[in-house]
Amino acid sequence: MFNGQCSMSMKRQLLVAALENGTVIDHIPCDKVFQVINLLHLDQNDHDAITIGLNLESERIGLKGIIKVANRFFTDEELNQLSVITPNVSLAIIRGYEVVEKKDVCMPPTLSGIICCPNPKCICNNEPMRTLFHAVPGTDHLTCHYCGTTVRQRDVTLC
Amino acid sequence: MENRSLVTIADHSREKIMYLIRMGQQFEQHPNRLLLQGKVVATLFFEPSTRTRLSFETAANRLGARVIGFADPKVTSGTKGETLKDTIMMVSNYADIIVMRHYLEGAARYASEIAPVPIINAGDGANQHPSQTMLDLYTIYQTQGTLDNLNIFLVGDLKYGRTVHSLLMAMRHFNPTFHFIAPDELAMPDSYKAYCKEHNIQYVEHKKFDADIISEADILYMTRVQRERFTDLMEYERVKDRYLLKLPMLAKARENMKILHPLPRVNEIEYSIDDDPHAYYFQQARNGLFARQALICDALGITLEQVQNDTTII
Numbered sequence: 001m002f003n004g005q006c007s008m009s010m011k012r013q014l015l016v017a018a019l020e021n022g023t024v025i026d027h028i029p030c031d032k033v034f035q036v037i038n039l040l041h042l043d044q045n046d047h048d049a050i051t052i053g054l055n056l057e058s059e060r061i062g063l064k065g066i067i068k069v070a071n072r073f074f075t076d077e078e079l080n081q082l083s084v085i086t087p088n089v090s091l092a093i094i095r096g097y098e099v100v101e102k103k104d105v106c107m108p109p110t111l112s113g114i115i116c117c118p119n120p121k122c123i124c125n126n127e128p129m130r131t132l133f134h135a136v137p138g139t140d141h142l143t144c145h146y147c148g149t150t151v152r153q154r155d156v157t158l159c
Numbered sequence: 160m161e162n163r164s165l166v167t168i169a170d171h172s173r174e175k176i177m178y179l180i181r182m183g184q185q186f187e188q189h190p191n192r193l194l195l196q197g198k199v200v201a202t203l204f205f206e207p208s209t210r211t212r213l214s215f216e217t218a219a220n221r222l223g224a225r226v227i228g229f230a231d232p233k234v235t236s237g238t239k240g241e242t243l244k245d246t247i248m249m250v251s252n253y254a255d256i257i258v259m260r261h262y263l264e265g266a267a268r269y270a271s272e273i274a275p276v277p278i279i280n281a282g283d284g285a286n287q288h289p290s291q292t293m294l295d296l297y298t299i300y301q302t303q304g305t306l307d308n309l310n311i312f313l314v315g316d317l318k319y320g321r322t323v324h325s326l327l328m329a330m331r332h333f334n335p336t337f338h339f340i341a342p343d344e345l346a347m348p349d350s351y352k353a354y355c356k357e358h359n360i361q362y363v364e365h366k367k368f369d370a371d372i373i374s375e376a377d378i379l380y381m382t383r384v385q386r387e388r389f390t391d392l393m394e395y396e397r398v399k400d401r402y403l404l405k406l407p408m409l410a411k412a413r414e415n416m417k418i419l420h421p422l423p424r425v426n427e428i429e430y431s432i433d434d435d436p437h438a439y440y441f442q443q444a445r446n447g448l449f450a451r452q453a454l455i456c457d458a459l460g461i462t463l464e465q466v467q468n469d470t471t472i473i
Contacts, residue, residue, distance in 0.1 A: 119264060121262075121263055121264050121284050121285070122263065122264050122265050123243070123261075123263045123264065123265040123266045123268075123269045123283075124265065124269075126263050127242055127243055127244060127269065128242060128244075129244070129269065144265065145265075145268065146264070146265025146266075146268050146269055147264035147265035147284075147286055148264075148265075148286065149264075150350070
């Protein structure tokens with residue numbers, strides 16, 4: 001029993017290795033993990049240690065993904081972008097192995113260059129320009145700044 | 160610097176709409192002036208539109224401006240792969256104002272955000288056509304003496320017709336009651352019905368289109384079923400003649416009732432109606448000149464007071 005508990009504890013430690021300083025993005029739906037990586041441009045980060053966990057057990061969402069980024073502290077603006085694809089993600093800021101701050105993401109009023117407009121006749125799909133969407137207050141809808149097309153959050157396509 | 164561009168009529172308040180109508184009235188009294196002498200107006204039509212272009216160019220010419228531009232996108236560098244941004248930035252070096260029609264939705268908004276000169280949207284795809292709406296409002300005011308509390312019947316293509324959508328949005332300040340008459344395939348989209356609810360605009364949907372229904376109308380706004388919007392031409396054939404206006408249907412019409420149409424018409428208004436006193440679509444088209452004179456002047460920062468005190472009337 002003792003051995004079992006110990007090995008379970010070690011297993012947990014192996015799965016979620018301690019981070020000295022940095023950001024933990026937890027409770028990511030597994031199918032959204034790579035979108036989070038793209039959105040935060042982690043694939044272009046060639047110097048900070050990044051740990052990516054997939055298909056980890058979670059009481060809250062069943063199976064989850066987790067991303068730990070060493071020595072990196074994102075701005076609220078960067079993190080709030082995640083609300084488009086993973087509105088229920090948990091964020092922890094780690095300093096000296098301690099969680100010093102927990103954060104939730106919230107939908108920013110505007111999203112620039114993040115999601116595609118579903119309207120093929122929209123100017124933003126035909127010019128070399130950034131897309132721009134506005135959140136519609138009180139709904140899960142986003143409206144294209146240019147053509148006015150409305151898209152539901154769960155239906156968005158990332159640029 | 161204040162952006163004086165006109166992208167959508169939905170940006171305008173009740174006061175601004177009435178202000179532009181009053182300015183248009185000044186131009187109706189005296190359309191020929193030298194108010195814009197020395198100015199250059201560029202008309203960039205990336206999509207052909209003869210009547211809108213002629214109306215804008217006439218408006219500019221009658222105010223003494225010079226007009227440059229193109230009516231055929233085939234002659235532009237767009238065919239060589241030039242971006243809209245580059246074209247707009249280039250033309251901004253030459254003109255004081257740009258009147259632009261484009262086949263892509265949102266093109267006018269984008270142009271207004273990058274151009275150092277004002278942009279007037281002369282139609283961007285199926286999105287907005289604010290100068291048409293302005294002339295519609297001008298005409299409704301001209302014929303009814305008010306924009307308030309009117310019964311406005313919208314007939315025909317309420318799905319793709321951007322003029323009816325823009326009119327609906329602009330009228331939100333004036334407590335109208337809209338009546339929608341359209342085939343199911345071309346019914347008013349749910350998003351605009353939601354807009355009506357959001358802004359407390361009353362609307363009624365009708366299937367019948369006869370003398371009794373028309374008897375309640377102050378404005379009967381007819382639209383063309385646009386063949387070019389249909390990918391299935393069989394469907395077009397099924398719906399195109401569903402709601403045609405014929406002379407006997409005006410038997411019970413109110414005296415003040417006017418028939419409007421953004422033109423061009425195909426067969427949705429019987430030709431014999433042209434001589435009926437309720438027909439007003441040709442005067443409506445003429446009002447496009449005054450409404451567009453007002454829009455150009457306003458975009459250039461010329462005030463109503465300056466127009467009223469203008470000494471350049473020819």
